[in-house]
Amino acid sequence: MGENGDNNYYYNNYDYNKAHNELDPHVAMAGTALILGLASIPLCFFLNIGVVIGGIAIVMALLSKGTMEKFLPQARRAVIFGILGIVLGYSVMIYDVHKVLTDPQYHEQLNQMSQQMNGVSFDDMLKEIGVSLDGN
Numbered sequence: 181m182g183e184n185g186d187n188n189y190y191y192n193n194y195d196y197n198k199a200h201n202e203l204d205p206h207v208a209m210a211g212t213a214l215i216l217g218l219a220s221i222p223l224c225f226f227l228n229i230g231v232v233i234g235g236i237a238i239v240m241a242l243l244s245k246g247t248m249e250k251f252l253p254q255a256r257r258a259v260i261f262g263i264l265g266i267v268l269g270y271s272v273m274i275y276d277v278h279k280v281l282t283d284p285q286y287h288e289q290l291n292q293m294s295q296q297m298n299g300v301s302f303d304d305m306l307k308e309i310g311v312s313l314d315g316n
Contacts, residue, residue: 206245206246207254209240210251210254210255210258213236213255213258213259213262214255214257216236217234217264220234220237220264221264224272230269231269233265234261234265235266236262237259237261238258238262240258241256241259242259290302291303
């Protein structure tokens with residue numbers, strides 16, 4: 181509750197100062213978790229790094245609570261952004277796998293890239309482990 185009876189936070193309010201004290205390790209960890217959660221959203225488009233960073237943000241936000249009764253505002257936002265980064269990262273991964281398996285142009289491009297990088301096409305690697313995409 182703010183000092184005027186409303187729910188606004190003021191600088192001389194105890195709750196505001198507790199949530200924004202940079203010297204408190206819980207606040208610093210929640211702030212770091214918030215930054216990682218925000219970074220996980222755009223990074224989910226690059227090698228699924230966003231999934232890992234989103235998970236780290238969630239863990240750090242949970243650890244920042246410590247023995248406090250409630251989460252800090254930064255920690256709540258970090259959990260939300262971390263979950264969003266994880267969901268978006270897995271969605272991008274599922275879309276990419278679906279696109280490679282259903283679109284012949286992307287499948288051929290994957291075979292060419294695999295041939296250049298590994299010396300064996302992607303289809304040949306799948307045949308070596310006993311998987312066939314043709315249904316045979």
